[in-house]
Amino acid sequence: MTQTPISSTSAVQDRNPVVTWGSLGLVVLGAAIILAVGLGVDSVFILTLAGYTCSFALFALSVNLILGGIGEVPLGQCMFFGIGAYVPAILMNHAGMPYEVGIFAGMAFSAVLAVVIGWLTLRLTGAYFSIVSWGLSGVAMVTALNLEITGGPLGLFGFSRLSIGPFDLNKPRVYFYATAIILLLALLFLAHVRTARFGRALESIRQSRHLAQSLGINVFRERLKALVLSAPIAALAGALCIPYMQIVTPDVMSVIRTVDALLAVLIGGTALLYGPVVGSVIFTIVPQFMDLDANVRVLVFSLLIIFIMVVAPGGLHQLMKALQARFVRSSGSKP
Amino acid sequence: MELFVQTIINGLILGAGYALVAVGLTVIFGTLHIVNFAHGAFFALGAYAVLVLGYADIPYLLAVPLAVIAVAIIGVALEWTVVRRALYDRGEHGSIIITFALSQAIVAAIILIVGPDPLPVSSPFGQTAISVFGFFLSAQRLFIALTSIVVLAGFAWWLRHSVKGQQILAVSQNPRGALYSGINVPLIRSLSFLLGISAAGLAGALIAPLISAFPTMGNANVIVAFTVVILGGLGSIGGAMLGALVIGLANALFETFVSVSWTPALGWILVILVLLFWPQGLMGRAQINRH
Numbered sequence: 001m002t003q004t005p006i007s008s009t010s011a012v013q014d015r016n017p018v019v020t021w022g023s024l025g026l027v028v029l030g031a032a033i034i035l036a037v038g039l040g041v042d043s044v045f046i047l048t049l050a051g052y053t054c055s056f057a058l059f060a061l062s063v064n065l066i067l068g069g070i071g072e073v074p075l076g077q078c079m080f081f082g083i084g085a086y087v088p089a090i091l092m093n094h095a096g097m098p099y100e101v102g103i104f105a106g107m108a109f110s111a112v113l114a115v116v117i118g119w120l121t122l123r124l125t126g127a128y129f130s131i132v133s134w135g136l137s138g139v140a141m142v143t144a145l146n147l148e149i150t151g152g153p154l155g156l157f158g159f160s161r162l163s164i165g166p167f168d169l170n171k172p173r174v175y176f177y178a179t180a181i182i183l184l185l186a187l188l189f190l191a192h193v194r195t196a197r198f199g200r201a202l203e204s205i206r207q208s209r210h211l212a213q214s215l216g217i218n219v220f221r222e223r224l225k226a227l228v229l230s231a232p233i234a235a236l237a238g239a240l241c242i243p244y245m246q247i248v249t250p251d252v253m254s255v256i257r258t259v260d261a262l263l264a265v266l267i268g269g270t271a272l273l274y275g276p277v278v279g280s281v282i283f284t285i286v287p288q289f290m291d292l293d294a295n296v297r298v299l300v301f302s303l304l305i306i307f308i309m310v311v312a313p314g315g316l317h318q319l320m321k322a323l324q325a326r327f328v329r330s331s332g333s334k335p
Numbered sequence: 336m337e338l339f340v341q342t343i344i345n346g347l348i349l350g351a352g353y354a355l356v357a358v359g360l361t362v363i364f365g366t367l368h369i370v371n372f373a374h375g376a377f378f379a380l381g382a383y384a385v386l387v388l389g390y391a392d393i394p395y396l397l398a399v400p401l402a403v404i405a406v407a408i409i410g411v412a413l414e415w416t417v418v419r420r421a422l423y424d425r426g427e428h429g430s431i432i433i434t435f436a437l438s439q440a441i442v443a444a445i446i447l448i449v450g451p452d453p454l455p456v457s458s459p460f461g462q463t464a465i466s467v468f469g470f471f472l473s474a475q476r477l478f479i480a481l482t483s484i485v486v487l488a489g490f491a492w493w494l495r496h497s498v499k500g501q502q503i504l505a506v507s508q509n510p511r512g513a514l515y516s517g518i519n520v521p522l523i524r525s526l527s528f529l530l531g532i533s534a535a536g537l538a539g540a541l542i543a544p545l546i547s548a549f550p551t552m553g554n555a556n557v558i559v560a561f562t563v564v565i566l567g568g569l570g571s572i573g574g575a576m577l578g579a580l581v582i583g584l585a586n587a588l589f590e591t592f593v594s595v596s597w598t599p600a601l602g603w604i605l606v607i608l609v610l611l612f613w614p615q616g617l618m619g620r621a622q623i624n625r626h
Contacts, residue, residue: 073431120611127370130431131561132610135603138558142600259439262432295446302440309433310420 023191026274030184038177047172052244053284054179056264058186059237060276063261065190065230068270070223071206072125075258076133077234079140080110082253084235089156089248090149099162099169103239107232114231118224125209137253144250155249162243169243179240183277186233191273193229202226256298263301266308269318341470342591343584348472350583351480352542354487356556357563357575359534365507365570366527369430374560375553376441377532381406381539382548383445386456395458399482399540406536407529413437414528419521438553445550458544479541486537487576490530494572503527507570555599559586562606566613 037050059081066074087109088102097105121132144150162169169175193199201222204212213219242248260283261276268279287297312318356378363371384402389395417437460474494500505513506523514520539553546552563582567574582605589601 075431075435121607124610127431128565128610131370131565132607135558135561135606138603139600139607142597142603146596256439259435266432293447295443295451299440299443299447302436302443305436306417306433306440309429309436310417 020191020195023188026187026191027184030180030187034177034180034184038173038180044172047176048244049284049288051169051172051175051179052241053281054176054183055237055240055244056261056284057277057280058179058183058240059234059257060261060264060268060280061186061190062230062233062237063258064265064270064276065226065233067262067265068275069202069206069226069230072133073130073262074133074230075130075255076135076137076140077230077261078253078255078257079137080114080231080234081238081241081257082137082140082144082250083110083113084232084238085242085245085248085252086144086150086156086238087235088239088242089159092159092161093156094149099159099239099242100164103164103236106235106239110231110235111228114228115224118227122220122223122227134255137255137258141250141253144253150250151248153250155247155252157247159242159246169240175243182236182240186236187274187277194273198222198225259305260301263305263308266305271318337469338591342587344470344472345476346584346587347580348476348480348583349587350580351483352476352538353556353559353563353583354576354579355483355534355538355541356560357567357579358487358490358572359531359538360557360560361564361567361570361572361575362503362507362527362534363531364564365572366503366510367524369434370561371531372431372434372557373438373441374532374535375555375557376438377406377410377535378539378553378556379445379548379550380409380441381536382456382543382552383449383539384536385540385543386449386454386548389457395456395544399537402540403533403537406539407533410529410532410536411525414525418528419525442550442553449548449550451550453547453549455547456543460544473545475544479545482541483538486534490534491572499523499526555602558599558602558606562602562609565606566609 037047041047041050059077062080063074063077066072066077084103084106087106088099091097091102091105092099117136121129121136124132145153150156164178167174167178169178201212201217204215204217205219205222209219238252241252245252261280264279264283265276266279267282268275268277283301312322356374360371360374363369363374381402384405385395385398388398388401393401417433458475458478460478463474464471465474465477466472494504502513502518502523503526505516505518506520506527510520513523535553538556542552542556559582563578564575565578566581567576567578582602585605586598586601590598
């Protein structure tokens with residue numbers, strides 16, 4: 001990835017106020033969009049899709065925490081997504097536990113797993129990390145196919161109650177509100193993390209691992225923290241997708257899901273916090289209106305990824321900046 | 336005991352087949368410094384080329400070299416349009432995403448053009464088995480092993496004794512030094528890419544009669560190739576050949592004595608273990624990919 005220059009937001013700031021103008025603006029804008037969609041849209045189809053888009057955006061955020069955060073390609077992030085979907089499904093169907101407990105159990109389990117996996121694999125970088133990460137998701141998928149508790153290739157389905165507290169996620173409008181609010185909270189949390197010491201450390205690691213280490217940053221520990229932070233977010237996304245999918249099969253861990261998220265992240269740009277959200281919205285909404293065959297979709301999107309990587313590795317964000325720079329230059333040169 | 340020897344033989348023959356895919360992967364890594372995640376897609380393209388040529392009534396033994404040429408042509412076109420522009424000197428990060436996307440695109444294209452179902456590929460060796468000292472060898476597997484050994488031996492000889500081969504070795508050792516000594520580095524990189532994916536195409540064409548042609552057939556094989564290449568040491572050609580035999584044996588033994596349905600996970604687990612505990616591999620140079 002191109003080395004983006006240090007942006008003005010990462011200038012030296014000693015204080016890290018919890019409430020900033022930026023996060024306040026985010027809340028207001030987010031709440032406005034949520035209310036506009038929630039009150040203005042009546043179509044069940046669009047509301048469900050919007051809810052799914054929010055959970056998918058959550059997964060994209062988790063992928064970007066690794067891709068944009070520490071500069072690795074987490075091909076196996078779909079494993080955490082799958083765990084987040086499987087754990088509530090298993091607990092609901094086999095232990096009769098409520099959905100909420102399952103969500104938290106999945107998040108906790110994925111975080112613990114991320115500690116173990118990260119401790120083993122984050123010493124590797126570049127293609128090596130990506131291969132191991134992909135490999136682990138492959139192992140997870142084979143495991144889901146072969147175990148009895150996961151329902152084998154058929155998967156798990158027939159969930160009786162999908163609600164968080166009094167909110168029934170099987171109702172499209174409630175589903176949308178719930179996922180959108182969770183997404184907004186996650187964005188706020190990540191915005192806070194970005195400006196915190198940890199976020200700065202990550203940025204310096206992404207730009208130059210060795211320089212960061214020479215500055216006294218414990219590179220391995222910060223990378224591990226990033227993975228452990230990203231895993232429960234991916235698991236939460238997986239759990240929130242259950243009301244949309246209504247079934248959990250081994251395919252939920254397919255690496256295609258990571259590829260989708262990578263595309264969403266790349267469209268929006270890795271440098272911005274809300275880039276993946278913008279990318280996810282474009283990515284999930286546009287194909288619904290083009291009525292594409294699944295394989296045509298994969299083909300088009302893969303080619304799109306290649307195109308973005310060749311032309312604008314920084315995504316829409318970079319394109320906008322380039323256009324802006326050109327506009328400023330051309331208007332400035334005129335007498 | 337007999338089963339054990341039979342399994343060992345099967346494993347070695349399997350390994351000879353893996354070596355083809357793995358050597359292609361390692362040559363590309365050595366000179367381009369990218370891990371070609373699209374390798375499995377070229378493998379599948381080789382198999383489908385043989386399938387299509389078979390429909391045109393071209394005999395299998397002639398179809399195999401033609402399929403390799405077809406894969407090479409597609410490879411050149413992609414090298415020219417995508418790989419060259421995006422990968423060289425762009426760092427690993429972009430190349431991982433691009434080659435991965437390329438592989439998804441090729442697989443999706445195959446599904447759209449030919450269809451998702453496995454299609455049988457006929458071969459003159461069919462299902463015949465040859466008995467040697469009381470052990471059975473499938474004729475097709477023997478053919479794969481022999482072709483692979485001949486091609487790899489020829490390739491190794493060519494690398495050592497031809498000017499272009501020497502240049503490939505030079506670029507993989509030190510691209511800057513090679514450039515300063517007047518070697519056309521971009522040309523050599525294109526040539527290595529071409530050779531690497533042609534080997535993948537050849538492997539696909541050879542294995543197709545055994546496992547039929549299906550769009551994602553490359554995945555399993557490229558995963559094994561990753562294991563092989565990492566075990567041997569990325570970029571080391573000798574290591575790839577040795578690694579292929581080791582992995583072939585491991586797979587055959589596991590399949591026979593432990594479990595068939597868990598075998599796909601074995602490749603992944605081996606990759607992970609090797610990367611974790613032995614990242615420079617059997618014959619690789621020490622890597623700076625750790626910190």
